[in-house]
Amino acid sequence: MASAILASLFHPSEVLALVQYKLAPKTKYDYTNDKARERLYHHLNMTSRSFAAVIQDLDEELKDAICLFYLILRGLDTIEDDMTIDLETKIPYLKTFHEIIYQKGWTFTKNGPNEKDRQLLVEFDVVIEGFLALKPAYQTIIADITKRMGNGMAHYATAGIHVDTTADYDEYCHYVAGLVGLGLSEMFSACGFESPMVAKRKDLSNSMGLFLQKTNITRDYLEDLRDNRRFWPKEIWGLYAEKLEDLVKPENSDKAKQCLSHMVSNAMGHIKDVLEYLEMIKNPSCFKFCAIPQVMAIATLNMLHTNYKIFTHENIKIRKGETVWLMKESDNIDKVAAIFRLYAREVNNKSDPLDPHFVDIGVACGEIEQICVGKYPGSTAELARLQAGVMAGTSGSVITAAAVVAGAVVLKSTFA
Amino acid sequence: MSTTKCLVTGGNGFLGRWIVEDLIKRTDYHITILDIFIPTNAAPTDRITYIAGDITDAPAVRNALKGHHICMHVASPPHHFPAEKFKKINIEGTQNVIDGCLQEGVRRLIYTSSASVLQDGGPLENADETLPYPKTFIETYSETKAIAETMILKANNNSTLLTCSLRPSGIFGPGDTQATPGFMEVLKKGQHRLQIGDNSGLFDWTYVENVAYSHVLAAEKLVAGSGVPGQAFFITNGAPVPFWNHPRALYAEKGVVAPRIIIINFQIALIIGFLSEMFSLLKKMMGKEAKEGFTRVRVRYISYNRYFNINKARTLLGYEPVVVYKEGVKKTMAHFMALEELEAKKKA
Numbered sequence: 001m002a003s004a005i006l007a008s009l010f011h012p013s014e015v016l017a018l019v020q021y022k023l024a025p026k027t028k029y030d031y032t033n034d035k036a037r038e039r040l041y042h043h044l045n046m047t048s049r050s051f052a053a054v055i056q057d058l059d060e061e062l063k064d065a066i067c068l069f070y071l072i073l074r075g076l077d078t079i080e081d082d083m084t085i086d087l088e089t090k091i092p093y094l095k096t097f098h099e100i101i102y103q104k105g106w107t108f109t110k111n112g113p114n115e116k117d118r119q120l121l122v123e124f125d126v127v128i129e130g131f132l133a134l135k136p137a138y139q140t141i142i143a144d145i146t147k148r149m150g151n152g153m154a155h156y157a158t159a160g161i162h163v164d165t166t167a168d169y170d171e172y173c174h175y176v177a178g179l180v181g182l183g184l185s186e187m188f189s190a191c192g193f194e195s196p197m198v199a200k201r202k203d204l205s206n207s208m209g210l211f212l213q214k215t216n217i218t219r220d221y222l223e224d225l226r227d228n229r230r231f232w233p234k235e236i237w238g239l240y241a242e243k244l245e246d247l248v249k250p251e252n253s254d255k256a257k258q259c260l261s262h263m264v265s266n267a268m269g270h271i272k273d274v275l276e277y278l279e280m281i282k283n284p285s286c287f288k289f290c291a292i293p294q295v296m297a298i299a300t301l302n303m304l305h306t307n308y309k310i311f312t313h314e315n316i317k318i319r320k321g322e323t324v325w326l327m328k329e330s331d332n333i334d335k336v337a338a339i340f341r342l343y344a345r346e347v348n349n350k351s352d353p354l355d356p357h358f359v360d361i362g363v364a365c366g367e368i369e370q371i372c373v374g375k376y377p378g379s380t381a382e383l384a385r386l387q388a389g390v391m392a393g394t395s396g397s398v399i400t401a402a403a404v405v406a407g408a409v410v411l412k413s414t415f416a
Numbered sequence: 417m418s419t420t421k422c423l424v425t426g427g428n429g430f431l432g433r434w435i436v437e438d439l440i441k442r443t444d445y446h447i448t449i450l451d452i453f454i455p456t457n458a459a460p461t462d463r464i465t466y467i468a469g470d471i472t473d474a475p476a477v478r479n480a481l482k483g484h485h486i487c488m489h490v491a492s493p494p495h496h497f498p499a500e501k502f503k504k505i506n507i508e509g510t511q512n513v514i515d516g517c518l519q520e521g522v523r524r525l526i527y528t529s530s531a532s533v534l535q536d537g538g539p540l541e542n543a544d545e546t547l548p549y550p551k552t553f554i555e556t557y558s559e560t561k562a563i564a565e566t567m568i569l570k571a572n573n574n575s576t577l578l579t580c581s582l583r584p585s586g587i588f589g590p591g592d593t594q595a596t597p598g599f600m601e602v603l604k605k606g607q608h609r610l611q612i613g614d615n616s617g618l619f620d621w622t623y624v625e626n627v628a629y630s631h632v633l634a635a636e637k638l639v640a641g642s643g644v645p646g647q648a649f650f651i652t653n654g655a656p657v658p659f660w661n662h663p664r665a666l667y668a669e670k671g672v673v674a675p676r677i678i679i680i681n682f683q684i685a686l687i688i689g690f691l692s693e694m695f696s697l698l699k700k701m702m703g704k705e706a707k708e709g710f711t712r713v714r715v716r717y718i719s720y721n722r723y724f725n726i727n728k729a730r731t732l733l734g735y736e737p738v739v740v741y742k743e744g745v746k747k748t749m750a751h752f753m754a755l756e757e758l759e760a761k762k763k764a
Contacts, residue, residue, distance in 0.1 A: 345614070345615070345616055345658075348615070348658055348661065349614075349615055349658075352673070353664040353665060353667065353668035353673045354668050354671070354673050358661075358664070358665060358668060359657075359661070359665050359741065359742040359745060360742065362657045362658060362661040362665070363655045363657055363741060363742070365657075365658065366618050366655065366656045366657045366658060366723075367655070369616075369618055369656075370541075370542065370618065370656055370723060373541045373542060373721070374541070374542045374725075
């Protein structure tokens with residue numbers, strides 16, 4: 001907390017958000033009278049940093065279904081990810097995982113000892129128990145997505161991941177993230193919270209996943225490369241380097257930055273769809289659940305843009321304060337549109353005119369602005385409010401000082 | 417089979433030349449260029465005829481229109497002309513064209529208006545054709561364009577003359593005499609480091625070939641029952657960008673980028689604008705010549721949002737930009753850089 005406040009020192013609205021977050025009474029999720037459920041949410045908390053909170057804030061009707069959807073895909077991913085399991089053993093599990101989830105008592109102990117989420121599969125009977133207790137409509141949706149994702153994984157595991165064209169890139173992201181969007185949308189519509197249109201607009205659901213995945217892939221360049229994973233499409237990096245790993249060479253720094261802009265520009269292509277999708281979501285808890293990862297993605301993309309650090313440092317992240325602030329602000333489409341406009345402007349003003357994608361990124365930012373002004377006129381007032389917060393920071397105003405004092409008080413109380 | 421004959425007023429101007437070229441490329445019309453200035457080396461072809469003539473000379477206009485089926489009224493004075501000229505050319509000239517068309521039985525009249533007919537000094541966001549003209553105009557140019565456009569649209573009549581009006585925003589391209597040379601001038605003076613405001617205002621630029629193309633489409637769609645007659649249409653590239661991006665994109669084509677941008681706050685710029693207006697007023701009062709430079713109107717013009725909705729042109733004219741904005745920037749600068757090179761060679 002102390003370091004988070006320090007990092008946000010010049011962003012008083014973030015300090016404020018951090019303090020509020022710290023002071024807010026934590027919603028207690030008490031599952032003690034339901035041992036099985038307690039175990040499920042224990043696994044959720046163990047396997048996901050970012051999703052655990054937003055899933056638990058969902059409406060009761062959807063909460064368990066989405067928690068199980070997440071855990072099942074995480075289980076599948078844990079088998080796929082484990083390089084200590086040979087292909088012959090692995091492939092049948094990936095291809096039949098959608099059937100396995102109907103087998104009461106099934107567990108899996110073949111994961112290597114270092115596999116991070118190994119315990120989830122060891123106790124997978126709990127997950128299956130929970131899954132079988134879900135409404136049949138949810139079971140069908142989850143099984144269908146699991147089947148498609150499992151087959152996709154089996155395909156990439158045998159053929160290898162060769163992301164050559166941008167179409168390959170879209171396809172890969174569809175399997176690992178777009179499908180999740182599709183499944184969630186179907187659940188939203190199935191439970192009646194959202195209109196049937198949400199499930200029907202598969203293109204928009206897919207874009208929701210693609211925007212997140214592409215942002216992560218762009219950020220994780222170095223980490224993925226170290227583990228010999230290559231997700232940046234050759235069609236893009238091939239314009240700037242002979243080999244993907246050449247981008248890290250200091251003498252290629254200019255080309256690397258251009259390549260990065262190209263990746264950012266490609267990811268930004270999905271924002272239009274993201275806004276259109278979020279506009280459809282009416283249930284407040286579903287809205288936050290969908291919106292939070294998206295605003296984090298645009299904030300991350302802004303941090304990545306023109307940032308050479310992604311070629312030299314692993315694990316770069318937005319400030320904790322920024323995250324908390326974004327989570328607090330993402331509760332309706334006007335506010336979310338304002339956040340997108342704010343970051344789009346930052347992205348544009350950071351661009352280097354000599355970069356080959358300067359114009360493309362400018363046009364993309366203009367388009368975001370134009371769409372938001374046209375469809376979410378309320379975002380203009382929200383933007384002014386957000387900017388007032390940001391401005392107060394850059395001028396190092398009194399608010400900052402006050403917030404620091406407040407932060408100090410909180411610190412004292414946490415340590416006392 | 418008789419060929420369609422099309423007269424283009426101002427056909428020798430920046431936009432006019434592009435329209436003529438596009439007509440040659442996309443239609444089989446015979447084209448007559450009516451312009452106050454016909455270059456001495458202009459050679460008529462089997463499809464192009466030249467007539468030198470003044471748009472404010474009614475008999476000359478009528479004479480030129482004889483035997484034509486279509487008229488594209490493109491002629492308009494450049495921005496730096498005095499107010500009386502705007503009135504004379506834009507209003508009287510347009511009346512002459514309408515009268516000439518009616519007298520000579522020309523059936524289709526397409527007017528080149530301007531997106532600035534909506535300019536009231538405030539922001540324009542996703543502005544479309546349903547918006548009324550402003551009550552007060554901030555400059556004579558846009559006021560006279562609006563008056564002329566009203567005359568044109570009023571003249572629309574199913575049994576005599578079909579008319580429509582095109583409203584391009586921020587035309588630029590090879591041969592451009594205003595926007596791009598203006599930015600090059602800024603660069604020469606080293607003022608490309610300055611930025612007014614936070615660059616949040618969007619501006620709609622339109623590559624000239626797209627504007628020309630919209631004229632060709634209008635000529636073809638201007639038939640009874642198409643929904644086009646009597647209508648105005650905004651024409652843009654459909655890709656508004658933050659205002660300061662455009663000059664930076666132009667300079668970048670030359671490999672020039674400001675090492676550091678100096679940002680002048682919008683409010684402060686308004687104060688500077690006011691002072692400079694007062695200064696030129698003072699100079700005028702003392703009987704000295706004063707150029708209107710940095711004014712508040714200009715500060716607002718480049719800081720506010722100014723972009724349009726082109727759905728009407730898309731649906732009724734079937735318009736879609738043929739050259740995307742990025743490509744337009746490249747083509748424009750290729751032209752201007754070649755010109756500069758030529759000039760440098762001449763000097764040397």
